[in-house]
Amino acid sequence: MVYPWYRDLQAVLGLGFDGVDRMLALVEESHAGIAEALTPIWFRGVVPPAAIARNAYRLARGINGALGQGLGKGMALLPAPDAQAAGSQELPGRAMAVAALNGAIGDHLEAQGNPFAIRLHFRHRGRLLRPGAAPLAADVEGAGDHILLMIHGLCMADVFWHRYGHHHGRYLAAEAGVTPVSVVYNTGRHVSANGADLSAAIETLVREWPVPVRRLSVLGYSMGGLVARAAIEAGRRQGASWLSLGAHAIYLGSPHHGAPLERGAHQLQALAELNPFLAALGRLTRVRSAGITDLRHGNIVEEDWQGHDRFHHGAGRRRRPLPLHPAFRHHAIAGTMGLRPGDATDRLLGDGLVPIDSAFGRHADAAYDFGLGAKDRLLVTETGHLDLLSSMAVADAMAKWLKS
Incomplete structure (x- = not known):
């Protein structure tokens, strides 16, 4: 739908702050996984891996979240756009x-x-x-x-x-x-x-x-x-x-x-998550939408996915x-x-x-x-x-x- 420019700007900013938060979370998880894998077995459990770094990641995510909320509240003060009129058309490129x-x-x-x-x-x-x-x-x-x-x-x-x-x-x-x-x-x-x-x-x-x-x-x-x-x-x-x-x-x-393509992506995700050095990449693939994961086995009713982790290896079968x-x-x-x-x-x-x-x-x-x-x-x-x-x-x- 055709929005005033500030609605698109608000959407882009929201995506940007969400993306930074998710990326920081993935980097933190990857850092912790690699640190644990490289820690000698006799030291594991004594000192949490990447303990100091975790605080830095949390601080960065907190600042990012506060900035996102502040800008979001500021843009919410702008007048709301009218609903798109019946008969209106949309720019093909934007669509x-x-x-x-x-x-x-x-x-x-x-x-x-x-x-x-x-x-x-x-x-x-x-x-x-x-x-x-x-x-x-x-x-x-x-x-x-x-x-x-x-x-x-x-x-x-x-x-x-x-x-x-x-x-x-x-x-x-x-x-x-x-x-x-x-x-x-x-x-x-x-x-x-x-x-x-x-x-x-x-x-x-x-x-x-x-x-x-x-x-x-x-x-x-x-x-x-x-x-x-x-x-x-x-x-x-x-x-x-x-x-x-x-x-x-x-x-x-x-x-x-x-569709085989989604089943293949699901298998690659599962394999990546087994490796501490690739686990973050495996987690990154979990951002794919619910619609995409429904294509794995052709799920069309709620019973096919409700109450299940759609990224689990047997989900939807x-x-x-x-x-x-x-x-x-x-x-x-x-x-x-x-x-x-x-x-x-x-x-x-x-x-x-x-x-x-x-x-x-x-x-x-x-x-x-x-x-x-x-x-x-x-x-x-x-x-x-x-x-x-x-x-x-x-x-x-x-x-x-x-x-x-």
Whole structure:
């Protein structure tokens, strides 16, 4: 959202002071770990390692904290900016930068009340929609009775749907008669939290849509597919009326059973923390957001993570199996950089981020397997993860499904 300059300055300063505090804590921990490792066994326990240095670190952190609080209170005295008006647009460069930041540490931004933390909202052709606060008719061009909610992936914003001159939403509007609405959200939060918020927001959107809604479909790209499933599950638990409008749910390169990249990062973190000389680096990786760690095994409900240390070596493995909701007809699209499934490139890289089986929801355990038939799946070869956003084969398949 477009804030006065001092809101962005306040956000940057808040991040800066938080970063200094975390860095001092990591340096202190690393100092203590190395000092203990180098201390002869017979001296351990007699004198705490780096005892004098600890006081210096605490003093430095105290000064940093006091400066941060002082500047924060001073900037809070400035007049609060007005809420962004319905129909307003956002600078693409700022939107991309803030989206990337939210993906990396969005849960921390939200917990600290940082102005950079994105609140879930809707956009149509780049313009902000504010259901519940402003009439939608003026900001939705040619509103139809079939809404297509487009949910972006990790570290993204709605501007990322436009790639190489192609926009899936605008193409589908022309070919399938849907009205595309982008969902913009903080991808660093837990998937389940975003799903619950999205379900409640959809209820308001449908109620205030300019024309009676006959059908509602969802298109989730990458993490967005998990958020779509989380919203459907939240709607089921909430008894949401919008589920009765369910038409199609399309999952585009979504890691339903997890992403190898996050599992690899988790293993490296665990190995680093076993070494006193690398432990601080291992701890540094713990700053990655809750949204990122949800991608390790494809967690979409609170039960998958509540009461557990999400950085523990076994975290998330016992996720709850959730069958696909019958209110929607479900479709999955996977990409591979190989010439054909199963070749060397496919086995090594997949689409670069998500394996075919994870994207299709295939699993050896029947409780987790989606059981999608050939008519509800599409595999596009020689296509990377980001290329799914500009693939005409993908666009044509989605148009065919949405028209059915």
